[in-house]
Amino acid sequence: AQSVTQPDIHITVSEGASLELRCNYSYGATPYLFWYVQSPGQGLQLLLKYFSGDTLVQGIKGFEAEFKRSQSSFNLRKPSVHWSDAAEYFCAVDFYNQGGKLIFGQGTELSVKP
Amino acid sequence: GAVVSQHPSRVICKSGTSVKIECRSLDFQATTMFWYRQFPKQSLMLMATSNEGSKATYEQGVEKDKFLINHASLTLSTLTVTSAHPEDSSFYICSARSLASSYNEQFFGPGTRLTVL
Numbered sequence: 001a002q003s004v005t006q007p008d009i010h011i012t013v014s015e016g017a018s019l020e021l022r023c024n025y026s027y028g029a030t031p032y033l034f035w036y037v038q039s040p041g042q043g044l045q046l047l048l049k050y051f052s053g054d055t056l057v058q059g060i061k062g063f064e065a066e067f068k069r070s071q072s073s074f075n076l077r078k079p080s081v082h083w084s085d086a087a088e089y090f091c092a093v094d095f096y097n098q099g100g101k102l103i104f105g106q107g108t109e110l111s112v113k114p
Numbered sequence: 115g116a117v118v119s120q121h122p123s124r125v126i127c128k129s130g131t132s133v134k135i136e137c138r139s140l141d142f143q144a145t146t147m148f149w150y151r152q153f154p155k156q157s158l159m160l161m162a163t164s165n166e167g168s169k170a171t172y173e174q175g176v177e178k179d180k181f182l183i184n185h186a187s188l189t190l191s192t193l194t195v196t197s198a199h200p201e202d203s204s205f206y207i208c209s210a211r212s213l214a215s216s217y218n219e220q221f222f223g224p225g226t227r228l229t230v231l
Binding site: 036041042043044045046049090099100101102103104105106107109 | 120146148155156157158159160163171205207209211219220221222223224225227
């Protein structure tokens with residue numbers, strides 16, 4: 001079955017430190033890949049997306065993600081975390097043989113230490 | 115552009131009553147809208163796919179008679195939780211897929227917090 005895995009349920013980093021959130025998916029072909037951020041009680045905000053082309057994609061708020069086909073991964077990175085980045089982060093995959101449905105990872109909760 | 119609204123943002127109802135949640139694409143047309151459910155500290159689970167002018171497609175385990183979905187126009191889909199019970203309390207989020215997007219990108223609404231007493 002197609003699945004999306006975010007291995008880290010909770011990550012804590014110090015403000016100013018770098019960040020990497022992991023995302024792996026199961027499938028043979030290259031799907032469409034997304035990262036969303038959700039603040040408590042709020043909807044989802046799209047950080048970035050990958051459809052094709054350059055495997056390093058830039059998003060909003062200083063985030064970037066790299067698609068690695070050989071590892072079926074799409075990890076999210078930020079070189080310097082701000083306190084306002086504390087939130088829940090979701091990786092989502094459109095396997096595009098599923099009628100446009102998104103499959104979400106379990107989410108990673110990010111805490112930022114001052 | 116690509117804004118999706120939901121109404122209401124919060125609703126509290128008594129057990130046994132029905133609640134309707136609206137999802138609107140404000141500045142684009144959407145042939146397809148999706149309804150998700152999110153429990154506290156959990157991920158989004160797709161409930162159903164709503165296509166304009168046709169019946170919704172429900173995911174396995176979702177009761178279609180309990181969660182009625184109507185997609186009457188290219189900008190509006192509604193989710194009605196019938197005979198709500200406390201276990202239906204959750205955060206409901208809709209998304210809409212733009213006709214103009216060649217990559218089937220979905221745009222998400224802000225969510226509706228349902229509390230059933």
